[in-house]
Amino acid sequence: MRLIQLVLFFLTPLFLMAQTSRSYSNEFLNIGVDAAALGMSNAVVASSADVNSGYWNPAGLVHIEDNEFALMHSSYFANIANYNYIAYARPLDEQSAIGLSLIRFGVDDILDTTRLIDQQGVVNYDRINLFSAADYALTFSYARKLPLKGLNYGVNAKVIRRIIGDFASSWGFGLDLGLQFETNGWQFGLMARDITTTFNAWAFDEDRLKDIQNAIPGENQEEPATTELTLPKLQLGISKLFTFNYDYTLRTEVDLIARFEENNDLISTSFVSLNPALGLEFSYTDLVFLRAGIGNFQNELQIDNSTPLTFQPNFGLGFKYNGFHLDYAFTDIGDQSAALYSNVFSLKIDLSIFR
Numbered sequence: 616m617r618l619i620q621l622v623l624f625f626l627t628p629l630f631l632m633a634q635t636s637r638s639y640s641n642e643f644l645n646i647g648v649d650a651a652a653l654g655m656s657n658a659v660v661a662s663s664a665d666v667n668s669g670y671w672n673p674a675g676l677v678h679i680e681d682n683e684f685a686l687m688h689s690s691y692f693a694n695i696a697n698y699n700y701i702a703y704a705r706p707l708d709e710q711s712a713i714g715l716s717l718i719r720f721g722v723d724d725i726l727d728t729t730r731l732i733d734q735q736g737v738v739n740y741d742r743i744n745l746f747s748a749a750d751y752a753l754t755f756s757y758a759r760k761l762p763l764k765g766l767n768y769g770v771n772a773k774v775i776r777r778i779i780g781d782f783a784s785s786w787g788f789g790l791d792l793g794l795q796f797e798t799n800g801w802q803f804g805l806m807a808r809d810i811t812t813t814f815n816a817w818a819f820d821e822d823r824l825k826d827i828q829n830a831i832p833g834e835n836q837e838e839p840a841t842t843e844l845t846l847p848k849l850q851l852g853i854s855k856l857f858t859f860n861y862d863y864t865l866r867t868e869v870d871l872i873a874r875f876e877e878n879n880d881l882i883s884t885s886f887v888s889l890n891p892a893l894g895l896e897f898s899y900t901d902l903v904f905l906r907a908g909i910g911n912f913q914n915e916l917q918i919d920n921s922t923p924l925t926f927q928p929n930f931g932l933g934f935k936y937n938g939f940h941l942d943y944a945f946t947d948i949g950d951q952s953a954a955l956y957s958n959v960f961s962l963k964i965d966l967s968i969f970r
Contacts, residue, residue, distance in 0.1 A: 640787070640813070640815050640843030640844065640845050641750070641752070641775060641777075641787065641789075641813060641815065641843075641845045643698075643718070643720035643750045643752070644718070644752055644773075644775075644808075644845075646698060646720070647670070648667055648670045648671075648685075648687055648700045648702070648716075648718070648961070649667040649670070649671075649685065649687060649942065649961050649963075650687065650931060650933075650942035650943050650944040650959045650960055650961040651667075651896075651904070651906065651931060651933055651940075651942040651944070651961070652667065652671060653929060653931065653944040653946060653959050654894075654906035654907070654908060654929050654930060654931015654932075654933075654942070654943075654944035654945075654946075655868065655894025655895065655896060655906050655907070655908040655929065655931065656892045656893065656894050656908025656909055656910035656911070656927065656928075656929045657671075657870070657892055657894070657908075657910060658852060658868040658869065658870040658892040658893055658894030658908055658910065659671050659672075659852070659868060659870075659894060660672045660793075660804040660805070660806045660850045660851070660852035660868075660870055661795065661802040661803055661804030661852035661853055661854040661868055661870070662675075662802055662804070662852070662854040662856075662866060662868050663675040663804070664678035664679070665678070665679060665683060665685075665704075665963065666679065666683035666684065666685045666702050666703065666704040666714060666963060667685055667702060667963070668704070668714070668756075668758070668769070668793075669702055669704060669714035669715070669716045669754055669756035669771065670702070670716060670754070671806065672769065672793040672794075672795060672804050672805075672806045673714065673756040673757065673758050673769025673770060673771050673791065673793045674758050674767040674768050674769035674793040674794055674795040674804070675758070675767075675769070675793070675795055675804075676704055676712040676713070676714050676756060676757075676758035676769055677706075677710070677711065677712050677758045677759065677760050677767045677769075679704055679705070679706055679712055680706065680967075681705070681706070681965060681966060681967035682703070682704070682705040682965075682966040682967065683703070683704050683705070683963065683964065683965055683966065684701075684702070684703050684963070684964045684966055685700070685701070685702040685703075685961065685962065685963045685964075686700070686701055686961065686962045686963075687699070687700040687701075687959065687960070687961035687962075688700075688960065689958070689959045689960070695722055696720065696721065696722045697719075697720070697721060697722075697723070698718075698719070698720045699718070699719045699720075700716065700717070700718050700719075700961075701716065701717050702714065702715065702716035702717075703715050703716070704756070710759055710760045711757070711758060711759040711760070712757075712758045712759075713755075713756060713757050713758075714754075714755075714756035714757075714758075715753075715754070715755060715756070716753075716754045716756070717751070717752070717753050717754075718750075718751065718752040718754075719749060719750070719751050720749070720750045721747055721748060721749030721750065722747065722748050722749070723745075723747045723749075724745045724747070725745065725746050725747065725748060725780070726743055726744075726745065727743065727744040727745065727746050727780065728743055729823075730742040730743075730744075731743060746779075746780030746781065746782075747778070747780065748778070748779045748780065749777075749778050750775070750776075750777045750778075751775065751776040751777070751778075752773055752774070752775050752776075753773070753774045753775075753776075754771050754772070754773045754774075755771070755772045755773075756769060756770070756771050757769065757770055758770075758793075765796055765797040765798050766794070766795075766796045767794070767795045767796075768792070768793065768794050768795075769792075769793040769794075769795075770790065770791065770792055770793070771790065771791035771792075771793075772788075772789075772790060773787075773788065773789045773790070773791065773813070774786075774787075774788055775787035775788065775789070775813070775815060777815065777817075780823075781820055781823055782819065782820055782823045782824070783817055783818065783819045783820065783839075784817070784818055785815045785816055785817040785818065785843070786815070786816055787813055787814060787815035787816070787843075787845075788813065788814065789808075789809045789810075789811055789812075789813030789814075789845060790809070790810055790811045790813075791806065791807060791808050791809065791810065792806075792807045792810050793805065793806045793807070800855060800856065801853065801854070801855055802852075802853070802854040802855070802856075802868075803851075803852070803853055803854075804850075804851065804852040804853075804854070805849070805850070805851050805852075806849070806850040806851075807847065807848075807849050808847065808848045808849075808850070809845045809846065809847050809848065810847055812844055812845065812846060812847060813844070813845035814842065814843075814844060814845075815842065815843040815844075815845070816841060816842055817839070817840070817841045817842070817843070818841070819839070819841075846874070846875050846876055847875055848872065848873065848874050848875070849872070849873040850870055850871070850872045850873070851870065851871050851873075852868055852869065852870040852871075853868065853869055854866065854867065854868035854869075855867055855868075862899060862900050863897070863898070863899060864897070864898045864901075865895065865896070865897050865898075866894075866895070866896040866898070867893075867894070867895055868893070868894045869891065869892070869893050869894075870891065870892045870893075870894075870910075871889060871890070871891055871892075872889070872890045872891075872892065873887050873888070873889055874887065874888045874890075875887055875888075876888060879913045879914045879915060879916070879922075880912065880913065880914075881912040881913075881914070881924070883914070890910065890911070890912055891910065891912065892908065892909070892910030892911075893908060893909050893910065894906070894907075894908040895907050895908065901935060902934070902935055902936065903933070903934060903935075904931075904932065904933035904934070904935070904942075905931075905932060905933075906929075906930065906931035906932070906933065906944075907928070907929065907930055907931070908928070908929040908931075909926055909927070909928050909929070910926070910927055910929075911926060911927035912924060912925070912926045913925050913926070927946065929944060929945070929946045930944070930945045930946075931943060931944040931945065937968060938964060938965035938966075938967065938968035939962070939963075939964055939965075939968075940962065940963035940964070940965075941960075941961075941962055942960070942961050942962075942963070943958070943959070943960050944958075944959040945957065945958055945959075946959070
């Protein structure tokens with residue numbers, strides 16, 4: 616109880632501050648990792664218990680029994696943008712574990728035509744260069760079991776690097792806090808992202824900025840803001856595993872995502888917006904997995920100013936054999952929402968098989 620009180624005491628002023636902020640950043644960190652989790656509509660904050668817990672809930676890292684490694688790759692917007700993820704985790708002892716992960720979301724080989732026309736007004740295609748716009752997030756995770764049986768906590772320290780060619784770049788830093796509690800077969804989870812209201816500081820190349828200023832009359836006249844804030848977000852979950860005839864299991868989880876901003880979520884106020892997510896995972900002999908989920912409920916504004924409710928259903932498959940886990944997720948079924956991803960593959964390896 617004392618820990619929960621301290622968490623609430625620490626988060627309350629952050630939520631109050633979030634009400635007055637109108638800046639947003641680091642949206643690439645909201646996409647998610649691991650095809651198994653994406654197939655369940657990201658409803659895994661209570662049940663996550665592997666190397667990918669560093670992203671979903673670092674408290675789950677205490678459940679790993681040996682070194683684990685994970686990879687994921689997906690492409691968006693007809694392969695224009697690429698999303699890559701790599702993670703490693705290991706137990707320190709019977710009570711604690713650590714993890715390290717790296718995410719890159721980038722668009723490469725962008726044509727830089729800002730110097731296409733020289734000062735004499737001559738078009739020179741040799742002056743066209745290529746550049747990349749990429750976002751990076753390096754996360755250090757630590758998890759530990761608490762004296763109260765079934766209660767674990769984890770923390771993330773995130774270093775964020777964002778680069779737009781040689782035009783601009785930024786550094787950011789943030790913290791996440793995760794809790795998991797298990798009792799009588801029920802699992803509960805809490806993930807508080809960006810509890811310090813993650814701050815990004817941008818630096819701009821003044822000479823390169825002049826290349827694009829005044830290119831269009833009345834546009835691009837001012838230097839962009841040099842700071843961005845990522846507001847806190849909470850994700851709460853409850854999960855239960857059902858076993859049938861020893862060989863068949865069904866894992867269910869319901870999550871509630873709270874953002875401290877007003878947006879198009881299912882329930883939205885000036886203080887907080889709420890969105891539920893439901894995930895199901897059917898398993899046969901812990902070898903073959905079938906997953907489904909529904910989430911991302913949005914009151915989507917139409918051209919006639921109506922706001923019909925849309926949602927995002929997901930589907931996934933998984934195979935596990937001798938320490939190798941291969942997972943696939945198919946999301947945005949039927950084009951119910953403008954989701955960023957559609958087909959995702961990921962690989963997880965228990966490194967103990969190489970010993």
